[in-house]
Amino acid sequence: MQLFVYSRAHIELLSPHDDAPHVIISITTTPGDVARLPVCEQTLAVLRLAFFDLDAQTTGVGEDQLFSRAQAALVWDLLALHRSALERVIVHCDAGYSRSPAVAAAIARVNDGDDALYFRRYQPNRRVYRTLIDEAVDRGLL
Numbered sequence: 001m002q003l004f005v006y007s008r009a010h011i012e013l014l015s016p017h018d019d020a021p022h023v024i025i026s027i028t029t030t031p032g033d034v035a036r037l038p039v040c041e042q043t044l045a046v047l048r049l050a051f052f053d054l055d056a057q058t059t060g061v062g063e064d065q066l067f068s069r070a071q072a073a074l075v076w077d078l079l080a081l082h083r084s085a086l087e088r089v090i091v092h093c094d095a096g097y098s099r100s101p102a103v104a105a106a107i108a109r110v111n112d113g114d115d116a117l118y119f120r121r122y123q124p125n126r127r128v129y130r131t132l133i134d135e136a137v138d139r140g141l142l
Contacts, residue, residue: 001107003091004088004091005104007092007095008093008094011090012035016038016040016042017090021088023089024047024092025075025092026049027103031050044082047075053098054066067125101121102129102132105124
């Protein structure tokens with residue numbers, strides 16, 4: 001399975017990935033902030049998640065605004081649901097540097113056992129990564 005990580009600016013300008021079946025995981029900070037995504041006939045599903053790019057609760061940001069175990073479950077459910085046809089996972093967040101690479105790193109670790117590329121090239125959000133890995137372990141994926 002191929003993994004693609006984009007910033008919001010890049011994905012909103014991108015032509016659709018119309019050469020392979022894929023899912024898109026769209027990450028924004030608030031639910032009302034909806035990215036324009038390049039969907040096409042090959043898009044199997046879109047998962048929209050909203051959470052702050054923080055590792056821990058801070059002043060003005062509640063625990064309910066951070067990446068949650070329920071959101072991690074949605075990611076793994078999406079991949080399981082489309083596993084037989086899925087060739088690509090496309091993930092974006094605002095900057096394409098922290099939240100989306102964390103999701104890609106966790107998926108890479110589960111699928112290939114190797115997430116090093118994402119930690120060399122980006123700065124994955126540790127909370128997102130840890131939460132996804134914890135959920136994967138509980139599901140027996142790791």
